Amino acid sequence: MKVAIIASFVYLFGCFGFVDGASCSCEDLKLDERKSGEYSFYNNRGEQYKVYCEFHRNYGYTFISKEEAAKADFACIGQSHSQVLVRHLRSNGHQYDTVMKQISSHSSVPLNVQYKSNVGYARPQNHVTFGPYIYLGFLPASIARSKTKQGYRANDVDYTFTNCDANPNSYLAFFVNPNHNDPYGYYKRCCYTKLMRDWIDVGKKASKYLPYNYFYQFEMHMGGCGGYAINGYNTFNDIVGAALGFRFSSCSCEDLKLDERKSGEYSFYNSRGEQYKMYCEFHRNYGYTFISKEEAAKADFACIGQSHSQVLVRQWRSNGHQYDTVMKQISSHSSVPLNVQYNSNVGYARPHNHAAIGPYIYLGFLPTSIARSKTKQGYRANDVDYTFTNCDANPNSYLAFFVNPNHNDPYGYYKRCCYTKLMRDWINVGKKALKYLPRNYFYQFEMHKGGCGGYAINGYNTLNDIVGAALGFRF
Known part of the structure; x- marks a missing residue:
């Protein structure tokens, strides 16, 4: 028996839907890209929350707004542990997409996403000042704590550094910052390297735009000599925020x-x-x-x-x-x-x-x-x-x-x-x-x-x- 999973799609922005209690992720819906938009789900406490479901030909992304992060059921959201989509919003109003993965030499190490925690990984500098946060961990501390080649892969290119002092930072953290606090002062003295900006510069203009409230203030930290940066400052002063997209697909x-x-x-x-x-x-x-x-x-x-x-x-x-x-x-x-x-x-x-x-x-x-x-x-x-x-x-x-x-x-x-x-x-x-x-x-x-x-x-x-x-x- 041979059946091709093939369909044709047309895009329509901004629809909104309610989903029965048996479904808890965009992946469950398996809709075409005409239906991209916000959908309501229920977490295991019976609380309703919204996510943005972006559907493509045979895959899609789930985005969580800052207002809904505390209620979102992260355990249920269909996601790949090999890649995520990071969409950043620039001060000119345009949005750009970067698919992020582990570098080739660490491709067998899964990406790790946690909410308001970073178990096994280095802690964000602004975990108190800006928290709560969604944490994207690249290398766990057990691997990052070594003087080796580390980094990230952005739109199919490896961007690397050598960890000079075995400092185990290897993350990108997305902050809710409900009180609109100023960041902890570390950003004033360290360390806006080229590596911090590379994934932004290779971003491709997004074919679909997200509402503003899906973009978070963020910090990236790599190493030990990889760099540290917060958006809105220094070489990131043109970056308003970033949204984290969890990839799902009908590919198995x-x-x-x-x-x-x-x-x-x-x-x-x-x-x-x-x-x-x-x-x-x-x-x-x-x-x-x-x-x-x-x-x-x-x-x-x-x-x-x-x-x-x-x-x-x-x-x-x-x-x-x-x-x-x-x-x-x-x-x-x-x-x-x-x-x-x-x-x-x-x-x-x-x-x-x-x-x-x-x-x-x-x-x-x-x-x-x-x-x-x-x-x-x-x-x-x-x-x-x-x-x-x-x-x-x-x-x-x-x-x-x-x-x-x-x-x-x-x-x-x-x-x-x-x-x-x-x-x-x-x-x-x-x-x-x-x-x-x-x-x-x-x-x-x-x-x-x-x-x-x-x-x-x-x-x-x-x-x-x-x-x-x-x-x-x-x-």
């Missing part, structure tokens, strides 16, 4: 919420407007998303609804049958999230065949910071732990799925090492799949564990009967 199988009779291929659009297909497998109250080799480069991995506690690995054997294994961390590492990246492995050991048969989808079990130790490690397959003791603290702990577009032979490491029992256990406990995937969803793969856990590529040695494997993201 989870959004469709269909029953299992409707399993099949569906078309979505990524953030660049490119159409791509995924296989959505629906079960009674959950499901899996699978990405084919042809579509992996276009797939929006940040948007795909997925559990970080488990994945489904479906293997295809040479006898034509397909088998399922639910894979998790071993019990002693159950609090460590699984990590999925496309054509990268930031924080994890690199696959042997990253160049020979890449690009690849990377399933990381333990990051190198944990795997680089002589401890019990492994994986959990269909509710059984399979373990080894890392004999030399080699930090390999992954399963990599290779697109191999040129049908290259793998790097020769597989000829001399290391087809242990552990490399096959997850395959042997696989259960015959109830639904079969098309062939192009199966990838060549390699598994590597340790330090004495093993190394294997399908199609060779004890895995010579395995044609490939597909990675299913659970929602």
Whole structure:
């Protein structure tokens, strides 16, 4: 079954709507962009509040006004943790948009939004003077407290600095400032660097304008030598305020919420407007998303609804049958999230065949910071732990799925090492799949564990009967 999620839209500014109590976010409405405007929702205390829902072709943004921030249900607002939209208002009356993300080297670190708190992150200078506030955290203090390259990504360009003294500031704070106080005096002596202004200067003129009360006074602080700034002063004297837009999108199988009779291929659009297909497998109250080799480069991995506690690995054997294994961390590492990246492995050991048969989808079990130790490690397959003791603290702990577009032979490491029992256990406990995937969803793969856990590529040695494997993201 192939159904494209495609619609045509026309913009109409300023409509207002009331929503039933079952809906609590703009994402729930799934309206077209003719309906952008203010909508009323109810929080979990039964209080009514308004937000501005801005709808685009297959995504949108939620904005919260200063008056409504205290009542807004931040836990319910649909939002991406990989990007936000910051819309700033200039003194000439124009509004400009900047999509902000982590810099490339920290792309696996989620953005963090909190209301009137900054748990795990550096505290804003004006938390008392201007508060309450909405807090956008880039790097938590545990990462920012180091003399490394840090910064932000604005409209697809990295803007960076080197943290000179390990000061862990890495945030943008939006202040309600109900009493119209003057800011704390730190801004008079520090530190309006170019980095503080770069994200503003690359802003693109907004196609839709927000009402004035959605713009907050704000401060940005980076480092340790990155800079500090408040709008309305110094090089920011032309900036009236900024609004924080929480991105949501209909870009995953989870959004469709269909029953299992409707399993099949569906078309979505990524953030660049490119159409791509995924296989959505629906079960009674959950499901899996699978990405084919042809579509992996276009797939929006940040948007795909997925559990970080488990994945489904479906293997295809040479006898034509397909088998399922639910894979998790071993019990002693159950609090460590699984990590999925496309054509990268930031924080994890690199696959042997990253160049020979890449690009690849990377399933990381333990990051190198944990795997680089002589401890019990492994994986959990269909509710059984399979373990080894890392004999030399080699930090390999992954399963990599290779697109191999040129049908290259793998790097020769597989000829001399290391087809242990552990490399096959997850395959042997696989259960015959109830639904079969098309062939192009199966990838060549390699598994590597340790330090004495093993190394294997399908199609060779004890895995010579395995044609490939597909990675299913659970929602």
